[in-house]
Amino acid sequence: MNSPMLDIVDIRKSYRIGPTEVNVLNGINLSVKRGELLSIIGPSGSGKSTLMHMLGLLEKPDSGTYHIDGTKVVYDDDRVLSTLRNRKIGFVFQQYHLLPKLTAQENVGVPLTYRGISMAEIKKKSMEFLTKVDIQHRADHRPNEMSGGQQQRVAIARALVGSPAIILADEPTGALDVKTGVEIMELFQRLNREEGITIVIITHNPELALQCGRAVKIIDGMIYSA
Amino acid sequence: MNLFKINFHEAFRSLWSSKQRSLLALIGIVIGIGSVIAMVSIGTIVQQESIRQFKDMGIDVVTIRKSFSEGRQSEFNADLIMKLPEDKRRILEVAPYVTSGTEYYRGRAKMSMEQMGVTSSFFSLNKLNIRQGRILSELDKNRYFCVVGTELADFLRQNGTSRILGSRIVSDDRAYTIVGVLTPSAEGGLRPYGINRAMLVPLSTAIRSFQNADINTIMARVDSTVPTAQIKTDIQDYFQKKARGTQVEITSAEELIERMKKQMQMFSLLLGAIGSIALIVGGIGVMNVMLISVTERRSEIGLRRALGAQQGDIQSQFLIESVILCLAGGVIGIVLGIGISYLFATISKWEFVMSYSSIVLGFGVSTLVGAFCGFYPARTAARLDPIKALRS
Numbered sequence: 001m002n003s004p005m006l007d008i009v010d011i012r013k014s015y016r017i018g019p020t021e022v023n024v025l026n027g028i029n030l031s032v033k034r035g036e037l038l039s040i041i042g043p044s045g046s047g048k049s050t051l052m053h054m055l056g057l058l059e060k061p062d063s064g065t066y067h068i069d070g071t072k073v074v075y076d077d078d079r080v081l082s083t084l085r086n087r088k089i090g091f092v093f094q095q096y097h098l099l100p101k102l103t104a105q106e107n108v109g110v111p112l113t114y115r116g117i118s119m120a121e122i123k124k125k126s127m128e129f130l131t132k133v134d135i136q137h138r139a140d141h142r143p144n145e146m147s148g149g150q151q152q153r154v155a156i157a158r159a160l161v162g163s164p165a166i167i168l169a170d171e172p173t174g175a176l177d178v179k180t181g182v183e184i185m186e187l188f189q190r191l192n193r194e195e196g197i198t199i200v201i202i203t204h205n206p207e208l209a210l211q212c213g214r215a216v217k218i219i220d221g222m223i224y225s226a
Numbered sequence: 227m228n229l230f231k232i233n234f235h236e237a238f239r240s241l242w243s244s245k246q247r248s249l250l251a252l253i254g255i256v257i258g259i260g261s262v263i264a265m266v267s268i269g270t271i272v273q274q275e276s277i278r279q280f281k282d283m284g285i286d287v288v289t290i291r292k293s294f295s296e297g298r299q300s301e302f303n304a305d306l307i308m309k310l311p312e313d314k315r316r317i318l319e320v321a322p323y324v325t326s327g328t329e330y331y332r333g334r335a336k337m338s339m340e341q342m343g344v345t346s347s348f349f350s351l352n353k354l355n356i357r358q359g360r361i362l363s364e365l366d367k368n369r370y371f372c373v374v375g376t377e378l379a380d381f382l383r384q385n386g387t388s389r390i391l392g393s394r395i396v397s398d399d400r401a402y403t404i405v406g407v408l409t410p411s412a413e414g415g416l417r418p419y420g421i422n423r424a425m426l427v428p429l430s431t432a433i434r435s436f437q438n439a440d441i442n443t444i445m446a447r448v449d450s451t452v453p454t455a456q457i458k459t460d461i462q463d464y465f466q467k468k469a470r471g472t473q474v475e476i477t478s479a480e481e482l483i484e485r486m487k488k489q490m491q492m493f494s495l496l497l498g499a500i501g502s503i504a505l506i507v508g509g510i511g512v513m514n515v516m517l518i519s520v521t522e523r524r525s526e527i528g529l530r531r532a533l534g535a536q537q538g539d540i541q542s543q544f545l546i547e548s549v550i551l552c553l554a555g556g557v558i559g560i561v562l563g564i565g566i567s568y569l570f571a572t573i574s575k576w577e578f579v580m581s582y583s584s585i586v587l588g589f590g591v592s593t594l595v596g597a598f599c600g601f602y603p604a605r606t607a608a609r610l611d612p613i614k615a616l617r618s
Binding site for chain 2: 053056058059078079082083085086087089091093097099101110111113114119158162
């Protein structure tokens with residue numbers, strides 16, 4: 001249990017845009033301990049989105065190794081990778097990305113539908129996690145019937161429902177007003193403190209970074225401790 | 227299994243939310259499946275019908291129609307016709323008849339009745355059975371007796387005649403005493419139409435009393451071991467010689483069934499062509515709807531991938547949707563197809579038979595079309611780059 005939750009070593013990624021090759025990640029080394037609340041800050045174009053996708057197993061690096069919860073990530077099998085994503089990663093997006101036609105409870109249950117458990121079990125678990133983020137009274141509402149803050153809570157419940165190794169939050173307060181943003185950050189802090197959930201928050205907002213246990217900077221595809 | 231159920235649920239929801247588009251896509255499938263079902267179903271009906279013809283009448287019956295006559299009408303008369311079996315040994319039995327439709331009134335009630343002049347051989351040749359009384363015999367010659375069809379008997383009963391046998395039917399100022407009632411029998415094929423609504427009187431009586439009492443049609447039982455062509459030569463030869471160049475047209479049961487099959491083949495070909503074109507057009511429509519659906523839901527696909535959906539999960543989600551869409555079209559098409567075949571059977575006066583195999587076929591074909599046309603859009607969806615899909 002002393003191994004880090006995330007461990008990436010010398011990850012590199014470049015894109016070819018027209019004739020030029022753009023190096024987005026230039027040998028990233030990053031280790032996230034279990035139960036840590038880490039923020040990665042960087043200006044736009046620094047490669048933080050690519051890093052986020054890399055951590056979330058949506059992007060394959062050109063070179064380097066990635067261990068998550070002690071498992072070395074192998075990229076060549078979609079099924080293995082998807083399963084790993086489903087079990088180990090919980091995403092929270094800036095734009096919430098809730099499915100508009102599903103209720104809050106159904107949205108929370110989506111990750112579990114890929115695990116082959118019963119409908120009843122999914123419903124029960126979804127409700128349990130809605131309660132955990134204090135949004136259970138909106139269980140039967142659709143996203144367009146909820147405020148941004150409420151939608152983000154639902155999205156956080158969805159990230160938590162599969163008991164992942166880590167929550168990856170990409171600008172989670174970016175679309176919210178200040179007060180609601182603070183509430184969401186408090187929720188992350190509470191989850192981290194009380195439940196010991198490992199959380200990585202990616203943001204360009206240095207104030208947010210101050211509220212996390214540790215912050216690192218990403219500039220031009222390289223990690224610096226803040 | 228659970229994922230399948232959820233996908234099913236999702237597919238319904240997604241199709242329902244774009245009802246108009248889904249419905250338009252269905253039209254092609256409906257017409258396609260409808261045509262295919264009608265084709266198979268009519269095939270079954272015709273097959274049943276020909277089997278029934280054989281069973282009912284046997285394969286040894288032919289009908290002879292006068293097509294052209296140089297001589298006087300009197301030469302194509304009953305006596306000459308009745309002697310045909312004596313002259314040509316391969317003709318076993320003949321039954322010339324006359325028939326004319328008329329309106330029969332009983333008080334205010336009205337019924338369209340068929341007046342027929344027949345010989346006793348007509349009953350055996352047509353395999354007509356008696357429910358009450360007796361059939362007509364040679365001894366009834368020139369007498370005003372009649373046998374009534376089952377519908378006519380019902381009509382009389384409903385309009386005040388309690389005892390059918392012995393009561394009278396008045397037609398053209400002549401009264402015919404009823405001596406027998408027939409059991410119901412299927413009409414069409416070689417058997418003349420209207421037997422169930424008919425008043426059958428002795429041929430000799432009919433020739434004397436009916437207006438338009440020319441013999442135009444003869445039924446004959448022939449030796450079934452002899453090829454039809456030889457039978458035809460025999461008959462043509464006989465009338466050529468004895469009735470001064472009277473030409474006749476001969477239809478055998480075989481030919482009738484052959485004609486029926488040709489008719490069906492033409493219809494099947496037409497329906498088959500319409501059906502396949504409609505299915506192709508419908509399939510393209512479904513593919514189009516699915517491609518639009520995939521494009522519209524790119525971000526949903528990206529999200530689902532981020533939440534752990536495998537390519538196969540996404541693919542099956544869209545495949546199920548496409549199959550459900552086609553199955554819905556299939557169900558409507560099956561109803562339409564059975565409707566068409568029912569109409570066709572009714573118009574052709576054939577017995578309608580429900581073809582269960584065509585229903586199974588309908589479900590099968592629509593599932594196949596759904597899977598086939600959904601495959602490409604579903605694969606496109608599954609292969610989307612999750613990151614690009616999420617951003618859209």
